[in-house]
Structures are given as structure tokens and as C-alpha cells.
Amino acid sequence: NGDCILRPNKRKAKIFYEKLLTDNIDYKKPIIYNRLLELYKEANNKQKADEIKQKMVEKSISEEQSAPADKMKTKEPCTYVCSDLHGEYDAYKAIIEKLGKDDKLYILGDVIDRGDDGIKILQDIMERQKKGQVEFLMGNHEFMMIQTLLNIENYRNAWFGNGGEATYKEFKKLTPEKQEEMKEFLINSAIYKQINTGNQDYYLIHAKAIQDTDETTQTFKQMIDKGQETKALEALQSSVPYDCKEEDIPKKDMFTIIGHTPTFNTIQLSKGYIDIDCGIAYGRQLALVNLTEGEVQYFNAESIKEKAKTKEENQQDR
Numbered sequence: 001n002g003d004c005i006l007r008p009n010k011r012k013a014k015i016f017y018e019k020l021l022t023d024n025i026d027y028k029k030p031i032i033y034n035r036l037l038e039l040y041k042e043a044n045n046k047q048k049a050d051e052i053k054q055k056m057v058e059k060s061i062s063e064e065q066s067a068p069a070d071k072m073k074t075k076e077p078c079t080y081v082c083s084d085l086h087g088e089y090d091a092y093k094a095i096i097e098k099l100g101k102d103d104k105l106y107i108l109g110d111v112i113d114r115g116d117d118g119i120k121i122l123q124d125i126m127e128r129q130k131k132g133q134v135e136f137l138m139g140n141h142e143f144m145m146i147q148t149l150l151n152i153e154n155y156r157n158a159w160f161g162n163g164g165e166a167t168y169k170e171f172k173k174l175t176p177e178k179q180e181e182m183k184e185f186l187i188n189s190a191i192y193k194q195i196n197t198g199n200q201d202y203y204l205i206h207a208k209a210i211q212d213t214d215e216t217t218q219t220f221k222q223m224i225d226k227g228q229e230t231k232a233l234e235a236l237q238s239s240v241p242y243d244c245k246e247e248d249i250p251k252k253d254m255f256t257i258i259g260h261t262p263t264f265n266t267i268q269l270s271k272g273y274i275d276i277d278c279g280i281a282y283g284r285q286l287a288l289v290n291l292t293e294g295e296v297q298y299f300n301a302e303s304i305k306e307k308a309k310t311k312e313e314n315q316q317d318r
Helices: 010-023 029-041 044-056 089-096 117-132 140-149 153-172 174-186 219-224 229-237 301-317
Strands: 080-083 104-107 135-137 191-196 200-205 217-219 256-260 268-272 271-277 285-292 295-300
Touching: 029 044, 089 117, 089 200, 089 285, 089 295, 089 301, 117 135, 117 153, 117 174, 135 191, 140 153, 140 174, 140 229, 191 219, 191 229, 217 219, 219 229, 271 301, 285 301, 295 301
Parallel strands: 080 104, 104 135, 200 256, 256 271
Antiparallel strands: 080 285, 191 200, 191 217, 268 271, 285 295
């Protein structure tokens, strides 16, 4: 329904089928046994598969023949989404390592400021976006950054007051060519984007949907050229209940995924949208949502830093 972001996955399917087999109902459809058997085979759980097979024999249920291995579908590429990395490069690398060759990751902005390595993350994102593995959407911190770099003076104090000064210093260390390339990347980054995966539509935005447009995506440049600077900024920095109501967050009739407002815990599902900023910038955790499989992985800030430290120490000992 409209309040559900994650499609049924194999783990949930096993739970569902197992419950059907244990409920006191008058019939046990052969398809239930066969689907559960198929799931256990895929999971290489021989014990459970054998148990289901035995029950099927007892009930005179025939086992469906699986397709030959060479005709079976290969694993479907996955679509992921995360948000608000805020300069935490080790956290960024942790999620990148989870991506398969054909997977796609959407990042909902605010990869800079607060942490130390926002420019480093941006540079890596730029390279991966060229290859089609990652797609970046702008957050309010990148909005303040590019406006400052374009000499819109009234944004400088706001940006520097939110961790931008350290980011600016790192930016100035880049060669003029690299600086210009990064500016062009930000100028042409999307403010919002509609995507479809698993036969479901999603609206991706940093903070709040833009309602009065049917366009499936718009970039920073497109909105500025239309004189929609205020509208773009509102979409990137609005928070409930300070700037808007909860019902204003999602795109009408489309499930919306946002970041921006830290939950300081797990992802937060609300009516029509989900907030996936779990506060990695504040020492909490990072959420990586797999829209294809219907799963969420969490990366604890302290654990990530400890693993990175251990890895560095091991490399020094070699």
C-alpha cells in the first residue's frame, strides 16, 4: 500500500509460508510447500529443505521441477539509497563495498561538512557517477556550497556556520581544473528524481517534495534558471515540525524517500515517506536501504571507525 516502502523479500516470504503451514486451516496447498522448498534450496538450507520434502511425501504432494541451472535467472541488480554522509569517508566506503558490479546507489545529498572528508567523498562520487554506479542528489549543504562558490555572498555565513569553512579549505586545495569540475558537477546535480525499481515508483529528495511539477527530475541549474531558488532551498532544508507539516513531506501519490532530519536511531517510516538519515554525523549510524530486496543495513559509526583503525594498523605492521 502507499505507506510501504519495502517489497516482500525472501526472508519475509519464508516466514509467511511457514506460518501458513502451521496455521490450523483445512487445506495445505501444494504450491505453498513447493515455494517454501524452493526458498530453502536457494538459501542452501539442506536440513529445512529435507524436512519440507519429507512432509510433502507424507501428504503425497509432488515436487515441482526447478529450471535447469543454466536457464535460471541471474541475480537481479539492486537499487540502493543512502543519505547524509557528512564527510564520513569510512562510512561511505563501507557502503560502496556492499555494491555489486551492476548495482546502483542513489545518495540524497549532504555528503560534505561536519566530518573531515566531504571533498574526498564528492570526488569519488563524481568518478562513480560517470560509470553509472552512483547517482548524487543535492542536499542543503551542497546548495550552500555551490551558491558560495558562485559568489552569492549571503550563503557564505550560513554555510560556514554549518561546517562549511573546513570543506571550503579542502576545496581550495584542489587544482583550479578540479575545482571547476566539481562546481560543474554540483551545478548539474539533481534536486529531486523519480525512479522505478521493482515495479514501484519512488520520489527521491533531500528533505521535502516539490508538488507543483510533473517533471521526473530537475537539476540545480534548471531550477535556478527558472527563478526557483527559494523553492529549491525549501525542498532541501525543510524539517517537521519547524518548517512544514508531516503531510507536506511526500510527493502526492508517490512514496518519497528523504534524509536531512536525523532520526538518531533507525529509519523512520511515516505516512507516505521514509526518513533514512540515521545520524552518522552525530556518532550514530548510517542506513543503506536496498529497494530491490526490501532490506536495510545499518553501519554503526563507532564500529566503522574501529575497523578503519584496525585496518590501518595492520597495513603499517606489514
